[in-house]
Amino acid sequence: MKSLVIEGGNPLSGTVSISGAKNAALPACVASLLTEDPVILHSIPQLRDVSTILYTLGALGKRVVRHDANVSIAAGGSLISEANAYSVSQMRASFLVLGPLVARLGKAVVPLPGGCAIGARPVDLHLEGLRALGARVEERNGMVVVTADRLTGGTIHLPFPSVGATEQIAMAACLAEGQTVIHNAAIEPEVIDLIELLGKMGADISVTDRTIRVMGKRSLGGAEHMLIPDRMEAGTILLAGAITRGRVSVSPVRPQHLDAFLNSLRATGVELELGEMSITATGITRPTAIKLDTAPYPGFPTDLHPPLAAFLSIADGTSKITESVFERRFAYSVPLCKMGARIVQDGATISIQGIDELTGQQVDAPDIRGGAALVLAGLAARGRTVVTGLDHIDRGHANLESKLRAIGARIERREDDS
Numbered sequence: 246m247k248s249l250v251i252e253g254g255n256p257l258s259g260t261v262s263i264s265g266a267k268n269a270a271l272p273a274c275v276a277s278l279l280t281e282d283p284v285i286l287h288s289i290p291q292l293r294d295v296s297t298i299l300y301t302l303g304a305l306g307k308r309v310v311r312h313d314a315n316v317s318i319a320a321g322g323s324l325i326s327e328a329n330a331y332s333v334s335q336m337r338a339s340f341l342v343l344g345p346l347v348a349r350l351g352k353a354v355v356p357l358p359g360g361c362a363i364g365a366r367p368v369d370l371h372l373e374g375l376r377a378l379g380a381r382v383e384e385r386n387g388m389v390v391v392t393a394d395r396l397t398g399g400t401i402h403l404p405f406p407s408v409g410a411t412e413q414i415a416m417a418a419c420l421a422e423g424q425t426v427i428h429n430a431a432i433e434p435e436v437i438d439l440i441e442l443l444g445k446m447g448a449d450i451s452v453t454d455r456t457i458r459v460m461g462k463r464s465l466g467g468a469e470h471m472l473i474p475d476r477m478e479a480g481t482i483l484l485a486g487a488i489t490r491g492r493v494s495v496s497p498v499r500p501q502h503l504d505a506f507l508n509s510l511r512a513t514g515v516e517l518e519l520g521e522m523s524i525t526a527t528g529i530t531r532p533t534a535i536k537l538d539t540a541p542y543p544g545f546p547t548d549l550h551p552p553l554a555a556f557l558s559i560a561d562g563t564s565k566i567t568e569s570v571f572e573r574r575f576a577y578s579v580p581l582c583k584m585g586a587r588i589v590q591d592g593a594t595i596s597i598q599g600i601d602e603l604t605g606q607q608v609d610a611p612d613i614r615g616g617a618a619l620v621l622a623g624l625a626a627r628g629r630t631v632v633t634g635l636d637h638i639d640r641g642h643a644n645l646e647s648k649l650r651a652i653g654a655r656i657e658r659r660e661d662d663s
């Protein structure tokens with residue numbers, strides 16, 4: 246079984262180069278379905294999820310050429326309207342191909358994505374959005390079949406600013422006839438990055454506050470685009486410096502994309518220095534406990550809740566985190582308690598009573614961000630921590646152990662057959 250073996254207790258020190266954002270890369274790759282012309286993306290992270298989406302696009306008829314952190318996605322013959330069941334089962338974001346396919350072909354057949362470790366994660370808002378654009382949507386034996394002669398612009402009021410639903414509807418609307426308005430849209434930096442790419446492809450799309458307006462076109466062209474840095478990776482690496490009482494810098498990163506997270510980190514007593522495209526965190530002997538709620542952007546990002554919880558498990562006092570986005574985001578608390586953390590869950594709120602020191606254990610990652618939390622805990626814990634469940638971690642963090650080792654972590658990947 247693959248594992249990360251960590252000897253805790255070393256203060257980390259140095260600068261880590263941040264990869265392109267996974268959650269910007271995935272929708273950006275899917276946007277290539279909207280055009281016959283080549284879409285060239287730079288700063289593509291070396292992640293399993295990116296390989297999965299590129300495999301999906303290849304199976305739909307795209308010609309994908311990848312070289313290091315750059316990818317070109319061009320036409321490779323006629324597009325196919327049915328997505329590969331395997332890739333959607335592997336990764337929920339593959340479901341985003343639905344809107345662009347029906348916008349281009351008038352038909353799309355995509356398996357319903359399952360839930361996962363962090364929640365049921367339904368797609369009702371995606372489907373209602375496509376219906377508002379005039380599509381006929383049926384569910385048959387676990388498949389979603391969407392048809393439309395031509396999508397027509399509509400007005401959508403999202404009850405929750407869903408990132409995926411916003412991206413799905415915005416991409417489909419680019420080829421719909423007439424104007425589409427999406428109210429209460431998600432405005433995460435990754436969504437704004439997709440909107441920038443769509444604009445480069447010739448889409449008539451704009452966002453004001455939480456309202457996205459699109460005037461549909463007959464077709465879009467190709468584009469070249471540099472993805473934004475991964476703010477979740479940046480936040481996680483900064484926490485690695487803080488939890489080991491070291492001094493760590495991350496670059497490139499846009500500090501304004503992490504405002505809420507940085508405010509929470511500062512409230513624990515961690516010293517922060519912000520540059521134009523860099524952030525430096527200096528850890529302290531004992532962080533102060535804090536209270537926070539996760540929320541859609543610009544609120545505290547749910548993806549940094551588990552890594553922050555690991556840091557707060559050694560704080561002075563009792564912290565509280567209320568999770569408002571995913572109902573099962575708390576899976577990390579079980580393995581973290583095995584390492585000595587004192588975490589009690591009460592509905593959507595957890596209380597973390599800080600302890601002096603965590604103890605190294607064998608623990609299993611429940612999901613991407615929970616896995617990152619366990620790695621952080623292992624970096625600070627007394628003794629050895631063995632983290633399994635690397636399939637999760639590898640989906641969201643490119644070369645995590647080599648980036649941490651380069652700043653002083655005693656961490657290595659084992660590929661034991663056991």
Ligand code: EPZ
Nearest residue numbers: 268338366367368369370371407408409410548570571613
């Ligand atoms: C995106 O997931 C991200 N994934 C997630 O990152 C991130 O945690 C999440 O947004 C919130 O910021 C990608 O961008 C690939 P949502 P998504 O639609 O689009 C409910 C990671 O670790 N909902 O904003 O699935 C849903 O159940 C991943 O990188 C509906 O009820 O998130 C959830 O409770 C994890 N119906 C809430 O909305 C719908 O049709 C937020 O989901 C859609 C969503």
